Amino acid sequence: MTSVFGHDVRSDLLVLYLAETGAVFLAVYALALLGVAQDTRINTLDAGLVAVAVALCCGVVVGASGLYRPEVLSRARRIAAGGFVAALLLLILTWLGLQFLTPARDPFSWSMVGAVLLGSVLGVAVARVGCSTATRCGLLTRRLLVLQDAPPGLPAGREAEAVRDFLVPVFMPIDAVGDGALTPEWLKAQRIWAVVAEPSSLTCTMRERFRAAGLRILSPDELDECRLNRVVPERLPENWLLTARGAHSSRFGQFLHRCLDIAAASFILLATLPVWVVAAVLVRLDSPGPILYRQVRVGLHGKHFTLYKFRSMVVDAEAGGAPRWATRNDPRVTRLGRFMRLTRIDELPQLINVLRGEMAIVGPRPERPGFVEQLGRLIPHYDDRALVKPGITGWAQVNYPYGASVEDARMKLAYDLYYVRRRSLFLDLVVLVSTVRVVLFQEGAR
Known part of the structure; x- marks a missing residue:
């Protein structure tokens, strides 16, 4: 990596x-x-x-x-x-x-x-x-020195999986690492890129030797974070926010992000203005009810705001008052609404929220207060996603399909927290480019 x-x-x-x-x-x-x-x-x-x-x-x-x-x-x-x-x-x-x-x-x-x-x-x-x-020919693979016992029967399967991921593990029991073992010459001859081990199992001498050989030292959780571009919420330490980029943006960084959000939202709004007009007319003709759908969502630092969308469901879709997960082939979705959801046209009015400063172009998706309260009790660190502005698109949206359960919410949180931890303009650019793929190939929409 x-x-x-x-x-x-x-x-x-x-x-x-x-x-x-x-x-x-x-x-x-x-x-x-x-x-x-x-x-x-x-x-x-x-x-x-x-x-x-x-x-x-x-x-x-x-x-x-x-x-x-x-x-x-x-x-x-x-x-x-x-x-x-x-x-x-x-x-x-x-x-x-x-x-x-x-x-x-x-x-x-x-x-x-x-x-x-x-x-x-x-x-x-x-x-x-x-x-x-x-x-x-193996010229682009990365070899990992994994300091643990390889369970019988598993190394071949894990190696086969790692080859597909271009990461080839070399297993070695931690007890076999002596003072004379793992010399820089041997590590370079094996083309070792990084060492994977539990932090508590490494001595200061081992760490100095690995750093002298120019190797990266990773815990199993850090390796998974690098390889999968997501984190495990249950394994995050309590003080993880001290090193999270999204939680410690400078004023200049916030100003730069805001300027880019305004510029991007203005450009997209002007470029899609004819789509707004056509969508508004078709929504009015397709089913009775308002053109825009307004819903309270949770934004930055837990503040509530009104989110705007083109209405894609029938009126009173949640007549009971309790929030419901969207399902595949949801009967509440109108004929036009299904098309707008596949093409993400229904989310265009959220550009208004971006211009008002309630949302960003890129960030975690804003959730409804009822879901936030429920998921905050069930999933560790769920409230930490509110440390950055919610976005129209985000790292979770381009890597995981539409969430319709608590487990889906946990997986999407794993990507959202990765974004909070690694936030940068480069990652925002990666998300925007990936969003084109999601829209063109209609990935994950319901």
Whole structure:
């Protein structure tokens, strides 16, 4: 794993991203230069700038299509669907970019669009073949020294699972670690990346030896946090908030996040304004009742606020007054409401909450007071998610499907607390890119 601005990213996927970006840049740059003789409007500098812009955009659209997710790498049908979506998004971005950059007096260059798409496809294909070969040869795997006894019959299965995760464990009983064992030379020869052990089982001498060899020392819980990008609420220490980034944002950091929220919300609102008009008319025609649905939610530091959504359920869906979990094929959802939920159109009015300062673009989803009170009694650290503003999208939303039970709420909290612990602008960007995938492939909606 590699830490990028506090967020742990799988090293093989990071290498894949860098390889694809570099390969796309070289391919597009070469194709642009080959076309210089036929198109005098493009010089060497312009070709380089176009290649850089395309390479960066390509990485974003590939990520937005879900093609960097580990579970997708071995699914041919999902790769094909993601590749088609990525190509379509890149085509749209290229067309818009050239429309904006091409002077009005010059004809639009469809040859450049073709060169961009061809170069991107070639670059991504070459990079993926190269990284796949390197993975099979073991060049991108991480070897872990696990200081514990390997239970009989389990190591093979755990090793097989770890290989899929690109983490290969090397088990060693803690009793076998003597003064002369685990020398830096042996550790480097075994290509050990990190040591996994219970903190109480390591002596000061062991820690110094491992640090001298440049190894990372992880507890089993820390390894799971790095590998799965979530935490276990029941195992968090009471003082974990002392090192949580989300709980200790500086005033400048808060100001920067607020400025970005306002800018993003304003842009999305203006870009989707026609969708608002159509959705409002269709909601009115589809079923009797108000266009907007208002509901009290719990926000920052437990404060209540009114959340706005396009109404997707029938009126009096909770006539009894008690909150109810949404279920698959919920009969309370209207015909139009089901479509709006799949496409997340019903959540567009929450941009008003963002502009009012009650929500952020990225953050834990705001829950209803009744659920917060119930879940706070059942799940440790549940109230800690309110240390950051709730968001329209969030780390839990892009990693776990819609929650409809206490166990679902516990799993989503594991991702929310990871976000509170590792919050950064980079992680916000990862969430926003992943949200495109969730919306396009309709993941987790009910």
